[in-house]
Amino acid sequence: MEVDIQKIMELLPHRYPFLLVDKVIDIVPGESATGIKNVTINEEFFQGHFPGKPVMPGVLILEAMAQTAGVMAMLSQTEAAGKTVYFMGIDGAKFRKVVGPGDTLQMKVKTTRGGGSVWKFDAEAYVGDTLVTQAKLTAMMGAE
Template sequence: MLNTLNIEEIMKILPHRYPFLLVDKAEIDKDGKGAVGYKNVTINEPFFQGHFPIMPVMPGVLIVEAMAQVGAIALLNQEEYKGKIGFLAGIDKAKFKQKVVPGDVLKLECRMVKQKGPIGVAEAVASVNGKKVATAELKFAVGDANV
């Protein structure tokens, strides 16, 4: 069974806020090691003003950030890390396969494959309509939110 989180619940876990909160809804795996998130991409996104005005395309780095936010939701939902903050510590093997444009619903999957204490490695996949648009291996570190 998945634990589904709405935007208010996500905002209790992540410190990100507009315009940098890039996940609208999330589902956490029952084992707490992975999550699936969704981002409704609209023409109203502030980054489309400059990327690119004649052909709006979501920047790849923001797709990676959205995948990392989903990973942080899963990680920070674990009992020992509640109330902490997740930091993106590394990006490896990032590949971009297709454009993400206004009207797309970006499905963001992130699953921990290695974790030792507050440090972890996750595999992440972003897709639109069942087609992969990006993949990456993400490294995480958990720290105190008050630092």
């Protein structure tokens, strides 16, 4: 299963400049998914992070991983309509490599607990075959 940006915008409330996932592929509802973010020099955060040496902020990579997890969670529950996925926690975050303009970020998330209102994920972000960020994420699916 794969979803494009239009479907992502139906599932998540995020909008530019905070929508950080361009598409989600390899979705196995309730289990796993891979988000894709094409990082371009046009990203607003590059103006200040850092002038002359553009680096995608690690916290935004974590947010992109969380958005990928949110899309997968929303597609996993028939009762998800009208609900929002809220980011609750981050554990063990590690930033291993710099992400910059021209990179294609792949956020791979795997459910470690799900199906109810609280979900947990193991998340990793890659550029090519290189692991750039990893973390354990917790989210809550709640009513709007």
